Amino acid sequence: MRDDSGERARGPLYRSVAADLREAITAGDYGSGGRLPAESTLAERYGVSRGTVRQALAALRADGLVTSRRGTRRVVLGTTRVQSFAELVSFTTWARSVGEDPGGRVEQLERRAADARESEQLRLEPGAEVVVVLRVRTLSGRPVMVERSVYPVWVGELVARIPADAVSHTEPLQEQGVVFADADHTIDLVLADADDARLLGCRAGEALLRERRRSTDPVGAPVEWSEDRYLPGTVAFTVHNSIAASALSRRHRRPH
């Protein structure tokens, strides 16, 4: 067992086993392409049942850290650190995790009736009210992204109370009990409009990397429908999928 002294005791058992194994793998203990110990060995080592070890390994498998197939021990696929859900949904959390200094400023905030697409995405009655926020996100003061978010009023009212220059929106929301649990992302390319150009300091018509995102809370209720436009060269999105389980897909758009 790895010596982590602080006996990672909180939370479920399988999580601490997974965390320990993840640490060992990213530290290179088993090498890239190396083999993990057998499940039964790990079970004995950690003093848990094989089922618990399997639960931990399933998480590593989903992260793309190890393979697994019948008959042979697991193989290490890569040793790179895997990011968390929060780092994808929250610009602030992500920026901090890569050592950058994130910032943000609300340019516009209005309350109005939702259009057809918005009410569908947020699963609201047609014409229900929503809060729309236009925000510029920065790294070290340099604008890199424009964010257009749409919230149902029960969330939007909380957002409206956050100071315009607050770094993070998700953190105060979380404190108010709004939890982001699931998110669907669509990534493609879009041309900067006049607003984008002004706010990002680029030319109108220049290509931007676009991420559209719908987030839901643990109950399954949509809490946010957002469109983010990144300056080229500032971010890249990475995904892992496997023949066993996959969540990513490629979508077609017909011309015209």
Next chain:
Amino acid sequence: MRDDSGERARGPLYRSVAADLREAITAGDYGSGGRLPAESTLAERYGVSRGTVRQALAALRADGLVTSRRGTRRVVLGTTRVQSFAELVSFTTWARSVGEDPGGRVEQLERRAADARESEQLRLEPGAEVVVVLRVRTLSGRPVMVERSVYPVWVGELVARIPADAVSHTEPLQEQGVVFADADHTIDLVLADADDARLLGCRAGEALLRERRRSTDPVGAPVEWSEDRYLPGTVAFTVHNSIAASALSRRHRRPH
């Protein structure tokens, strides 16, 4: 139980349960935002143990079809069809699944020593030989993507034997025993170079959506390292992630 007459008997039990539930959900049997029956109910309905039902539901959860939290029944998140691993790794499989007519033509195929990045990605000794293929992919004869793939020789030799105008490469490879099991994808934006412009019929310097992908086989050995450049407006990538398990991340690129 849904009447699917053909008793989906092949393969593991939990898969057929998952397939049946997936079908019911996408058919809208429980509605969007509706609640699934309890695990114990499903177990009785399908005549399996609760553990098997949980295994099936875990798959739906990973696909982003349902939520799950302690204390309350599962909620349907969406009813859209989820695509398979193959549809993401193989342009041909994907195109067919959306009702398009895919095509492809090898423009260039060479065998040479790998550069530093290539040998690292394919986990080969520095300077080991690789096979590099430049290929244009079309939908209904219209070029939409340029694909630059690098293979280790044991795969490249098989690729070299495929006719230049073959629609699919992965299918003949699969027949030869080369199986794609895991893949890492990186998605960002890149400017078209002279080759891209010529092959896609766009202007040099125009922005393209880029997907870089490393695929590995079930043993964990890299089999392909590819860079695909799409014309804008032809595809969008979609991802689901959840606070429970996520495989996607956002990567930073420092300026300069």
Next chain:
DNA sequence: GTGCCGAGGTTGGCTGTACAACTTTTGCCA
């Protein structure tokens, strides 16, 4: 009506067992 509390329902987490399916290694035999 409003608020609190408790009962019942539901999923999460963990253990143990058994066997099937598959891979790797061993060892025998020609």
Next chain:
DNA sequence: TGGCAAAAGTTGTACAGCCAACCTCGGCAC
């Protein structure tokens, strides 16, 4: 030495049971 068959090792699938944590809802007191 080479090839083949058996044995050992390992993960996948399925079952059963138990308790904890948590949510929902009804009923009761105020």
